[in-house]
Amino acid sequence: MEEAAPTLSPQEARRHYQANADKQDAQAWYEDEAFRVLIACSDFALANDVLEAGCGTGRLAEILLRDHLPSNARYTGIDIAPAMLARAGKRLAHFAPQVTLKPGDVTLGLTAGTAALDRVIATYLFDLLSPAHSRNLIGEFHRILRPDGLLCLTSLAPETSDGDTTILTQIWRLVQRRWPWAVGGCRPVELRPLLDDKIWKLVAHETVSPRGLTSEILVARKVRSDGTDGNHQH
Ligand SMILES: C[S@@+](CC[C@H](N)C(=O)[O-])C[C@H]1O[C@@H](n2cnc3c(N)ncnc32)[C@H](O)[C@@H]1O
Secondary structure, eight states, X not given: OOOOOOOOOHHHHHHHHHHTGGGGGGGHHHHHHHHHHHHHTSOGGXXXXXXXXXXXXXXXXXXXHHHTSOTTOEEEEEESOHHHHHHHHHHTGGGGGGEEEXXXXXXXXXXXXXXXXXXXXXXXXXXXXXXXXXXXXXXXXXXXXXXEEEEXXXXXXXXXXXXXXXXXHHHHHHHHHHOGGGGTXXXXXXXXXXXXXXXXXXXXXXXXXXXXXXXXXXXXXXXOTTSOOSOOOO
């Protein structure tokens, strides 16, 4: 049986991302295409309350606030590394009235109220969380989303939608197993198995592989308590 890939503890992740916040934006070469697909599938123009877990330097938030969210929408970003939040604060200064940035470890639960948000986002966060932390966080996302609200995720993925594993993804996985710090602890993970189809309705699920590194994009709607997904066609 293949050995499970090592994961960073939240304390290790904090130390790593605190020390390497200045390098985070260099990941744009593989993140940007996934962001583009995620945005295209997530109806941000209809969102009022958005929470992003592991918001990093606020790169996605800036795109959303500038080009997609209504001008009265509220955005909250949480990150475990204060240096990330400091960068996000500078980047998002122009949108300050709409923005709240909070330090926090999302593996300990979220302080947002039940059914308080209409979008929750996590990009390249699940690839560094342990399987148990990932399951708990998905549960928390479900709790804080309103019925019909959207879960918007992207992570590094082991395979493309066609079932191919690219050479770069294979190399990345080998490096992560041997030197997890070299890739910020991020390993290719599957997001789809985290969702229980009784409480989530899949809206979009695809992969992109810019320059040969595969990411999975998954958007899912919180099913209402009556079992409908609230997305009726009239
Ligand atoms: C790979 S970076 C991705 C940043 C950003 N979402 C992006 O796509 O560019 C992971 C981010 O998650 C944050 N993070 C890691 N573990 C966390 C935790 N337990 N709670 C909150 N943030 C965490 C890190 O500090 C870092 O900013």
